[in-house]
Amino acid sequence: MNILQQKQFMLIALLTSPLLISACSSRTEPAPVVEIYQGKDFLDFKRNAYSKDRYTVQKGDTLFSIAWYSGNDYRDIAKLNSISKPYAIFPGQTLLLRPISSQNQVRVKASPGQTSKSKPKSTVDPSSKQAYGESNKNVNEPRKSPEAIEFPRRISKWVWPAKGKLTSRFELSESGTKGIEISGREGDSILAAADGKVVYTGNALRGYGQLVIIKHSDTFLSAYAHNEALLVKEQQWIKAGQKIALMGSTGTDQVKLRFEVRYKGKSVDPMSYLPKR
Secondary structure: OOHHHHHHHHHHHHHHHHHHHHHHHOOOOOOOOOOOOOOOOOHHHOOOOOOOOEEEOOOOOOHHHHHHHHOOOHHHHHHHOOOOOOOOOOOOOEEEOOOOOOOOOOOOOOOOOOOOOOOOOOOOOOOOOOOOOOOOOOOOOOOOOOOOOOOOOOOOOOOOOOOOEEEEOOOOOOOOOOOEEEEOOOOOEEEOOOOEEEEEEEOOOOOOOEEEEEEOOOOEEEEEEEEEEEOOOOOOEEOOOOEEEEEEOOOOOOOEEEEEEEEOOEEEOHHHOOOOO
């Protein structure tokens, strides 16, 4: 190769190299070895999931809020700790959240000046309208189901809990929204997002208004807030897509549904489970 041919080869290489770089940078497909997470499993949340067996009551806690935070039914916690209606708890009290071996069980911690046999004088955060477990008036009677029904290991399908415009999305920040919000008109239908059992109906959790909580599996709960009317009762088994409430504005200043999903008490993004519209 003479000097002229060498110069021509170098010129061609300089002219074509930007095209090669541009072609690489415009690639939109991931490398074949990369696996994209589809948002349909719980593996991403196991590391941060709440898994402790005990909880120490803090100021402002209620039995219901503790159950919601830890992913439990408040009745189960009450039964484990021999707490009867109106489910009074007090700061510093240690509650069992799930059954453990007798060797590891601890007695409920009494507050100063109180014996283990005496009852606390008042609740930490009593509800002014409805005590835990009280049924709502003017609601459908629960469908009778065998007591042998058990929660499935996995949820078979999800459906959208309401029609309307998605106005707020899940945020990971500490102060961010721990669910999604769907706007609509007062009286619009609120639907169960998956098969399950109603474990709470009422307004004992501040900021949620009239609330329905459904347990779908041993680790999975969903919540439907700000309802105008509740159409189901606690302990009622329901199906995905079944009408459970009417949209309203209780506990907020606008008509909307606030929908939350929790895995072992950990808030997760509902959009990772709901089907695409």
